[in-house]
Amino acid sequence: ELKVEQNPLFLSMQEGKNYTIYCNYSTTSDRLYWYRQDPGKSLESLFVLLSNGAVKQEGRLMASLDTKARLSTLHITAAVHDLSATYFCAVTSNFGNEKLTFGTGTRLTIIP
Amino acid sequence: NAGVTQTPKFRVLKTGQSMTLLCAQDMNHEYMYWYRQDPGMGLRLIHYSVGEGTTAKGEVPDGYNVSRLKKQNFLLGLESAAPSQTSVYFCASDGRRGSEAFFGQGTRLTVV
Numbered sequence: 001e002l003k004v005e006q007n008p009l010f011l012s013m014q015e016g017k018n019y020t021i022y023c024n025y026s027t028t029s030d031r032l033y034w035y036r037q038d039p040g041k042s043l044e045s046l047f048v049l050l051s052n053g054a055v056k057q058e059g060r061l062m063a064s065l066d067t068k069a070r071l072s073t074l075h076i077t078a079a080v081h082d083l084s085a086t087y088f089c090a091v092t093s094n095f096g097n098e099k100l101t102f103g104t105g106t107r108l109t110i111i112p
Numbered sequence: 113n114a115g116v117t118q119t120p121k122f123r124v125l126k127t128g129q130s131m132t133l134l135c136a137q138d139m140n141h142e143y144m145y146w147y148r149q150d151p152g153m154g155l156r157l158i159h160y161s162v163g164e165g166t167t168a169k170g171e172v173p174d175g176y177n178v179s180r181l182k183k184q185n186f187l188l189g190l191e192s193a194a195p196s197q198t199s200v201y202f203c204a205s206d207g208r209r210g211s212e213a214f215f216g217q218g219t220r221l222t223v224v
Contacts, residue, residue, distance in 0.1 A: 045212040
């Protein structure tokens with residue numbers, strides 16, 4: 001069964017600092033997603049990564065995918081308060097019915 | 113575009129009551145999912161569907177049933193609600209072909 005692990009689970013950062021969230025998964029997949037969730041809200045899509053070596057950037061966020069290592073990273077550059085949220089990665093397996101499985105989430109708090 | 117719409121947004125049930133949550137999508141997506149989100153638990157897959165007339169169990173299916181009689185609708189039923197089913201429920205649809213899953217706004221269910 002597909003397992004998706006994120007770390008860290010909680011992250012407090014100072015504004016202006018850089019940090020990386022990691023997403024590991026347990027089976028072959030070339031389809032990985034990153035989502036953002038604000039408190040009390042639904043999930044908002046950030047990135048779709050569909051191949052080994054894929055890199056996507058939006059503002060201060062950059063996501064990458066290494067399918068051989070079964071690892072995706074979400075890098076935050078010069079954090080600002082507006083980035084405070086919970087970030088989820090999600091993966092579909094290349095085998096079977098490809099259900100979408102989520103990581104446990106990383107709660108990011110940006111401190112002024 | 114409506115995207116993914118969940119009905120209702122809030123509901124309070126007494127233990128033992130039944131109810132149905134409706135998810136409707138207007139994007140002609142094949143895949144649809146029901147997740148529940150509890151504090152500190154991330155999103156856990158309840159049931160999912162890979163097309164009209166199909167359903168499959170996810171990670172936490174007990175106490176729930178689903179139906180996908182029409183492609184655009186995915187219904188989640190609770191036959192006899194229990195306090196352990198107090199949660200926020202999210203529906204999502206996914207068209208694959210490289211696109212992300214889109215989420216509804218969530219249903220906050222309280223069972224007393």
